[in-house]
Amino acid sequence: MKNGKKLKIVLAGQANVGKSVIFNYLTGLHQHIGNWPGKTVEKAEGTLFYKGYTIDVFDLPGIYALTTYSLEEIVSRDYIALQKPDFVVNVVDSTNLERNLLFTLQLLELERPVILALNMVNLLKEKGIEINTQKLQELLQIPVIPVAAIYGKGITEVVDRGIELIKSNTKETTCECKLKFGKEVEERIEQLIRVLKDVDLSYPKRWLAIKLLEKDKEIEKLVKDKEILTNVEKLTSELEEIHGHDSSVVIANERCYLASLIIKQTVKITKPAKIGLNVRLDSLTSDRILGYPVMIGILALMYLTIFTFGSWFSSFLEELTSGWQILWENIFGNSFFTSLGWSTIESALALIQIALPYIIPFYFLLFLLEDWGYLARVAYLTDNLMHKLGVHGKACIPLMLGFGCNIPGCLSCRIMETERERFLTAFLTTLIPCSAVTVIIMGLVGKFLGVGWAFGLYLFNILIILIVGKLASKILPGEPTELIMEMPDYRLPNLRTIILQTWFRLKEFIFLAGPLVVISGVVIKGIHLAGWLEATASFLSPITVKWLDLPAITGVLLIFGILRKELILVMLATLLGTTNFVSILTPVQMLTLSILSMFYIPCVATIAVLLREFGWKKTLGICIFEIFFAISLAGTVSRILPVFL
Amino acid sequence: MDNFPLINLENGQKGVIISIAGGFRATKRLADLGLTPDTVVEVLKKAPFSGPLLIKVRGSNLILGKGLAAKVFVRLK
Numbered sequence: 038m039k040n041g042k043k044l045k046i047v048l049a050g051q052a053n054v055g056k057s058v059i060f061n062y063l064t065g066l067h068q069h070i071g072n073w074p075g076k077t078v079e080k081a082e083g084t085l086f087y088k089g090y091t092i093d094v095f096d097l098p099g100i101y102a103l104t105t106y107s108l109e110e111i112v113s114r115d116y117i118a119l120q121k122p123d124f125v126v127n128v129v130d131s132t133n134l135e136r137n138l139l140f141t142l143q144l145l146e147l148e149r150p151v152i153l154a155l156n157m158v159n160l161l162k163e164k165g166i167e168i169n170t171q172k173l174q175e176l177l178q179i180p181v182i183p184v185a186a187i188y189g190k191g192i193t194e195v196v197d198r199g200i201e202l203i204k205s206n207t208k209e210t211t212c213e214c215k216l217k218f219g220k221e222v223e224e225r226i227e228q229l230i231r232v233l234k235d236v237d238l239s240y241p242k243r244w245l246a247i248k249l250l251e252k253d254k255e256i257e258k259l260v261k262d263k264e265i266l267t268n269v270e271k272l273t274s275e276l277e278e279i280h281g282h283d284s285s286v287v288i289a290n291e292r293c294y295l296a297s298l299i300i301k302q303t304v305k306i307t308k309p310a311k312i313g314l315n316v317r318l319d320s321l322t323s324d325r326i327l328g329y330p331v332m333i334g335i336l337a338l339m340y341l342t343i344f345t346f347g348s349w350f351s352s353f354l355e356e357l358t359s360g361w362q363i364l365w366e367n368i369f370g371n372s373f374f375t376s377l378g379w380s381t382i383e384s385a386l387a388l389i390q391i392a393l394p395y396i397i398p399f400y401f402l403l404f405l406l407e408d409w410g411y412l413a414r415v416a417y418l419t420d421n422l423m424h425k426l427g428v429h430g431k432a433c434i435p436l437m438l439g440f441g442c443n444i445p446g447c448l449s450c451r452i453m454e455t456e457r458e459r460f461l462t463a464f465l466t467t468l469i470p471c472s473a474v475t476v477i478i479m480g481l482v483g484k485f486l487g488v489g490w491a492f493g494l495y496l497f498n499i500l501i502i503l504i505v506g507k508l509a510s511k512i513l514p515g516e517p518t519e520l521i522m523e524m525p526d527y528r529l530p531n532l533r534t535i536i537l538q539t540w541f542r543l544k545e546f547i548f549l550a551g552p553l554v555v556i557s558g559v560v561i562k563g564i565h566l567a568g569w570l571e572a573t574a575s576f577l578s579p580i581t582v583k584w585l586d587l588p589a590i591t592g593v594l595l596i597f598g599i600l601r602k603e604l605i606l607v608m609l610a611t612l613l614g615t616t617n618f619v620s621i622l623t624p625v626q627m628l629t630l631s632i633l634s635m636f637y638i639p640c641v642a643t644i645a646v647l648l649r650e651f652g653w654k655k656t657l658g659i660c661i662f663e664i665f666f667a668i669s670l671a672g673t674v675s676r677i678l679p680v681f682l
Numbered sequence: 683m684d685n686f687p688l689i690n691l692e693n694g695q696k697g698v699i700i701s702i703a704g705g706f707r708a709t710k711r712l713a714d715l716g717l718t719p720d721t722v723v724e725v726l727k728k729a730p731f732s733g734p735l736l737i738k739v740r741g742s743n744l745i746l747g748k749g750l751a752a753k754v755f756v757r758l759k
Contacts, residue, residue, distance in 0.1 A: 102714035104714060136739070136740050139714065282701070286719065289714065289718050290713070290719060293716055293721065293740075296716075300741075323729075417729055417734055417736065420747060421729065421730075421733035516705070516707075518707075521712070521745065522744070523745070524743040
């Protein structure tokens with residue numbers, strides 16, 4: 038044990054096992070959500086003060102294995118193997134024990150002290166499942182604690198047992214146990230361990246040997262030694278000859294066999310599961326026909342809630358701060374610098390007034406739907422449609438969010454497994470018209486040309502996204518990933534977890550977007566005050582006037598639009614001195630401007646998110662592409678449309 | 683006995699996995715979730731418009747994209 042009674046523990050487990058409930062129970066408000074250095078993988082870290090210990094708790098991403106399938110898996114296994122946490126809490130869903138054990142077995146291979154938190158024991162009875170915890174403990178040779186996380190039961194026992202485990206300071210390794218693979222596999226593992234004797238890597242030797250037999254590319258790269266690798270090749274081909282499958286499948290099969298053996302000895306299904314409410318709900322929401330109207334209903338309700346709450350809260354905040362500018366000018370006067378000073382406050386206020394009222398309910402409802410288990414149904418129902426975009430069903434969630442605000446949309450791209458899928462989904466999300474763009478479309482086209490035209494624009498947008506998505510997925514290197522995910526049972530969401538998740542995401546967003554929004558607000562205000570706007574407008578006029586056939590003033594609008602899309606409409610009214618746009622813009626011009634607003638550069642807050650998630654090169658790529666794309670598209674449309682209008 | 687892709691099973695039918703014809707990554711992912719040779723798979727539901735399959739494997743429910751389901755070869759149980 039280290040001095041100062043500091044401990045480092047890790048929560049590991051598959052998705053949907055209630056890990057985040059336990060994490061939030063343990064750390065409450067003492068947590069920090071960020072990224073793993075250099076990776077777009079979320080890192081949730083928190084502190085727990087318990088019995089005189091200061092315990093650092095890491096919540097690893099929910100993963101299904103410790104291979105190199107996704108970034109999360111690599112980060113997780115490297116963290117456990119290299120940072121050597123004092124102990125690992127393996128959270129498992131007791132109602133899906135067999136599949137969860139496949140992960141547990143891989144975790145044990147990493148040879149850190151592990152405590153099994155057997156979560157959701159409160160659901161076992163209803164499902165007619167009986168688990169012999171004592172026997173499970175004996176077989177796995179690690180402490181097994183029954184937990185009902187949503188009621189807070191068993192969580193402190195888990196930590197207690199962990200501390201005991203460290204105090205007793207028994208053997209570091211936990212795998213000197215009966216959990217052995219088949220004889221022919223074990224023989225080869227032992228041979229490899231001998232060969233690896235002199236290899237200086239901080240991973241456990243047995244683990245390295247297993248990974249090499251699984252043909253793990255990352256480990257092969259680390260080992261490098263030609264002689265060892267030829268040895269590995271010989272051993273894997275021997276295994277393949279014996280079993281008739283790829284050696285990675287052979288090892289996976291061994292684990293499956295072990296897991297099923299353990300299950301046979303510990304789990305009893307006492308009675309056939311009764312058809313409960315949740316089962317009925319499941320068959321309705323994933324029904325091949327009824328599932329769709331139900332989905333549209335739920336999503337419509339979600340949007341309605343968000344927009345009703347958002348617009349109410351937003352106008353409430355606006356009213357609250359409406360006198361502030363006059364107050365500021367009364368105190369500081371109205372000079373160049375005080376105006377600049379005001380613009381910092383104005384930008385910060387705008388972020389609070391416009392973004393937060395929508396983002397708070399967005400996150401809250403998103404986490405609610407996720408915790409409840411509905412998002413998996415959405416992925417299931419929309420997988421086929423998403424494939425047309427070159428991504429799979431999970432991408433539906435970011436895209437859906439994008440309609441409200443691109444920011445949570447882009448942030449939620451992390452649910453995609455690979456970097457390629459993440460980038461592609463985020464890119465498509467930035468093309469989705471967010472609520473600010475909706476303001477433009479409705480305020481311009483909807484109001485003066487009719488809702489039919491506005492609706493048409495949305496259809497056009499979806500069509501374009503379909504085409505761009507298809508093309509982008511062809512161009513981007515790497516193969517598309519197929520959908521494979523768990524279909525969780527519906528379960529009662531935990532309000533505390535959802536509120537905490539919403540709060541920390543919100544904090545993350547403010548820190549991320551805040552500075553960029555304020556800085557760019559001040560810069561543009563400065564340009565405005567210096568009287569350079571007209572110069573900018575005339576500089577851009579070859580594009581705006583000649584190519585797009587719009588008033589020269591739109592050049593200014595587009596610059597303000599980078600700050601926040603709805604400013605395009607607001608500034609249009611301010612600069613032209615009227616809200617009766619039909620007197621200054623022709624129908625074709627309105628449509629052109631709307632299309633331009635829909636596709637051109639994401640707003641500055643979204644750019645901030647992209648920057649953090651994908652780095653400046655890819656972000657710049659998206660921005661430049663979208664500027665050119667929007668201008669070409671809008672220009673083309675402005676030439677074609679007059680034929681029909 | 684005839685082997686055929688999982689995707690050809692009807693709702694409620696069970697099959698035993700014989701082989702997986704996917705690439706390394708796909709095979710690995712399937713294995714991580716417990717889909718290995720000799721495993722019994724039950725097709726619970728198929729999404730419309732030839733969408734993904736809902737299957738039951740080792741006591742838990744999984745959603746499997748049709749592309750993957752076409753690579754898993756089974757024999758009828």
